[in-house]
Amino acid sequence: MPPSRSAAPDGQRDRPGFVLLTSHWLTRLGLVLVITAICTWLFFLPAGHSEHGGENPYRGLVVYLILPSVFALGLVLGVIGVFAGRKRIRDRLAAGTLNSATAVRGLIVFLAVTLAGNLLIGSQASYRAIQYLETPQFCGGVCHSERPEFVAHRDSNHASVACAECHVAPGQAGWIQSKMNGTRQLWQEITNTYERPCPPALASGRLVPSRETCEHCHWAQKIVATRLLLIPSYAEDERNTVSYTVLLMLVGGTRMQGIHNAHFAGGYEIRYAASDAMRETIPWVERRNTRTGETQTYLADGTKADQAAGLDKHTMQCVDCHNRPTHDFLLPGRALDRALALGRIPNTLPFVKKEGLALLKADYASNAEAAWKIPEAIAAYYAKGYPQIAAERPADVAAAGKAIAAVYDRNVFLDQKVTWGTYANNLGHVDFPGCFRCHDGSHETSDKKHAINQDCSSCHEVLAQDEESPAILKKLGVWDHIEAMKSR
Numbered sequence: 001m002p003p004s005r006s007a008a009p010d011g012q013r014d015r016p017g018f019v020l021l022t023s024h025w026l027t028r029l030g031l032v033l034v035i036t037a038i039c040t041w042l043f044f045l046p047a048g049h050s051e052h053g054g055e056n057p058y059r060g061l062v063v064y065l066i067l068p069s070v071f072a073l074g075l076v077l078g079v080i081g082v083f084a085g086r087k088r089i090r091d092r093l094a095a096g097t098l099n100s101a102t103a104v105r106g107l108i109v110f111l112a113v114t115l116a117g118n119l120l121i122g123s124q125a126s127y128r129a130i131q132y133l134e135t136p137q138f139c140g141g142v143c144h145s146e147r148p149e150f151v152a153h154r155d156s157n158h159a160s161v162a163c164a165e166c167h168v169a170p171g172q173a174g175w176i177q178s179k180m181n182g183t184r185q186l187w188q189e190i191t192n193t194y195e196r197p198c199p200p201a202l203a204s205g206r207l208v209p210s211r212e213t214c215e216h217c218h219w220a221q222k223i224v225a226t227r228l229l230l231i232p233s234y235a236e237d238e239r240n241t242v243s244y245t246v247l248l249m250l251v252g253g254t255r256m257q258g259i260h261n262a263h264f265a266g267g268y269e270i271r272y273a274a275s276d277a278m279r280e281t282i283p284w285v286e287r288r289n290t291r292t293g294e295t296q297t298y299l300a301d302g303t304k305a306d307q308a309a310g311l312d313k314h315t316m317q318c319v320d321c322h323n324r325p326t327h328d329f330l331l332p333g334r335a336l337d338r339a340l341a342l343g344r345i346p347n348t349l350p351f352v353k354k355e356g357l358a359l360l361k362a363d364y365a366s367n368a369e370a371a372w373k374i375p376e377a378i379a380a381y382y383a384k385g386y387p388q389i390a391a392e393r394p395a396d397v398a399a400a401g402k403a404i405a406a407v408y409d410r411n412v413f414l415d416q417k418v419t420w421g422t423y424a425n426n427l428g429h430v431d432f433p434g435c436f437r438c439h440d441g442s443h444e445t446s447d448k449k450h451a452i453n454q455d456c457s458s459c460h461e462v463l464a465q466d467e468e469s470p471a472i473l474k475k476l477g478v479w480d481h482i483e484a485m486k487s488r
């Protein structure tokens with residue numbers, strides 16, 4: 001007579017949960033992974049959830065991505081192990097050492113507990129993971145390829161606007177698209193196969209249209225009217241003589257004449273075709289009245305209509321002018337002028353602009369080398385040429401060296417092949433072609449009657465150009481403030 005299941009003496013029964021969890025090596029491995037993940041997670045938790053500031057980017061990677069993945073893997077292995085070990089379990093059931101009712105109850109309890117654990121950790125982790133994936137720390141802190149953009153962003157008027165606000169289209173589709181791009185980038189990062197320098201997002205066709213990003217916070221309808229720009233520049237003479245350019249920008253708005261109005265006034269749409277990926281050369285421009293359907297086409301001097309026909313057409317949007325609202329990389333002269341104007345470099349050190357410029361333009365093997373060579377060269381320059389200054393103002397000399405090295409580190413990223421001028425800023429026409437890609441006077445209608453306007457005063461009133469003490473600033477009553485700031 002086969003032993004009835006209930007007949008097995010209590011002492012010989014296995015604990016059912018124990019049998020399930022130890023019946024196969026995969027289950028045992030899964031268990032180890034789950035426990036390790038939970039313990040590590042508990043260990044990391046008290047370090048705080050701050051998404052901002054100087055948090056180590058790798059901490060987020062571990063807490064929000066790696067640990068939950070290990071946890072989930074452990075559970076999956078556990079289930080596979082139970083499945084793979086089902087024969088052994090069945091044997092024990094048959095042998096009567098295991099009570100099937102208790103085993104099933106044990107299994108249900110086990111599944112309920114792990115499911116609850118999974119939901120708790122999973123929902124917490126995935127919520128945090130999603131938040132974390134949107135932070136600048138993840139976007140720019142983990143990927144070396146994005147370091148230049150990360151550094152520039154931190155130093156811009158958009159520092160508190162998350163990367164995703166400008167780079168991810170709203171809604172689920174945009175989110176999924178961005179995570180697919182992110183996965184590809186992560187793979188390129190791991191295998192070290194990403195492009196250097198990283199191509200501008202407009203050039204690679206990956207930039208989300210401005211309408212879905214910029215225009216959530218800004219809008220062309222806003223009446224800006226005018227903006228007064230004061231641009232200081234320092235000469236390369238002994239005194240670092242400062243002069244000012246004063247521009248009154250005629251920004252306008254869609255309901256007011258001006259720059260924004262000219263490109264976005266109700267019913268008008270401007271399209272253009274570029275012959276290079278960076279959109280630097282624009283042979284074809286069209287302005288269309290969407291209400292009447294009337295179009296005006298401008299061709300650059302020497303372009304034939306059929307040459308432009310095969311090129312991709314782009315509808316003009318905010319980022320065609322404001323392409324560097326947050327990742328602005330300056331040319332060396334401008335970057336130094338800014339550091340001098342902000343007082344980071346003491347402008348009373350003789351020839352500091354000239355020396356700084358030469359050092360910024362020199363060749364270095366790495367950013368790390370520039371970081372010590374530049375301060376050393378500045379110290380050596382004053383020790384040799386101006387020993388009295390070197391002796392009396394060592395703090396100023398050191399500050400200048402440090403600040404010039406910081407200017408280098410803010411704009412040049414040798415490991416990413418980003419150097420002076422790699423990324424053009426299209427808002428202007430002095431450092432890069434910018435507005436003059438179209439407004440160069442050579443883009444004409446076929447009857448030659450009309451050219452895209454190059455009249456200086458259609459975009460701005462040049463109130464002063466490179467003047468040491470512009471009369472206009474005195475008239476506006478701001479000169480005293482500027483003098484006071486200079487003497488500080």
Ligand code: HEC
Binds near residue numbers: 139158162166423
């Ligand atoms: C205010 C909007 C805005 C924010 C915020 C922003 N970006 Fe960008 N980003 C842009 C625009 C516009 C471009 C396209 C520049 C071009 O094509 O000339 C761009 C381009 C890039 C590029 C391509 C390389 C380049 O310089 O063109 C990378 C990489 C990048 N951004 C990363 C980031 C990271 C990382 C963050 C967050 C730390 C971030 N961006 C935040 C607007 C933004």
Ligand code: HEC
Binds near residue numbers: 161162214218323325
């Ligand atoms: C999440 C909101 C947000 C988004 C998205 C955003 N901005 Fe801004 N932007 C701001 C804030 C905040 C400021 C700072 C306001 C100020 O300076 O008064 C600003 C300032 C600006 C300025 C003036 C600052 C200056 O340096 O003169 C420009 C131009 C600008 N943004 C363009 C853009 C463009 C172009 C985009 C899209 C690529 C964009 N912004 C996306 C919030 C945003």
Ligand code: HEC
Binds near residue numbers: 215219
């Ligand atoms: C044809 C080029 C061009 C286009 C296209 C353009 N802008 Fe501007 N925008 C300018 C110029 C030039 C200025 C003045 C820059 C300055 O003062 O430094 C300006 C100034 C601004 C400012 C700062 C003024 C303020 O509000 O204080 C914002 C914000 C701005 N633009 C947003 C936008 C948005 C949003 C779009 C897209 C709807 C857009 N711009 C499209 C050229 C353009």
Ligand code: HEC
Binds near residue numbers: 258321428458
């Ligand atoms: C892709 C080509 C293109 C670019 C780039 C471009 N514009 Fe224009 N812009 C046009 C066209 C087309 C018109 C309409 C034709 C005209 O009125 O001359 C126009 C008209 C204007 C006008 C009105 C001129 C008038 O006669 O009243 C202003 C002002 C202007 N743009 C400013 C700018 C500024 C500032 C920039 C750079 C930040 C810029 N544009 C960049 C194509 C462009």
Ligand code: HEC
Binds near residue numbers: 435439454459460
């Ligand atoms: C299509 C519009 C447009 C036209 C035409 C134009 N400018 Fe400008 N200009 C700009 C913009 C935009 C800036 C950059 C403003 C900024 O820095 O934000 C600029 C900047 C400047 C600056 C400042 C340079 C600096 O040091 O940063 C000077 C000087 C200047 N323009 C002179 C002129 C003169 C002279 C003409 C006529 C030959 C002219 N511009 C025609 C749009 C225009």
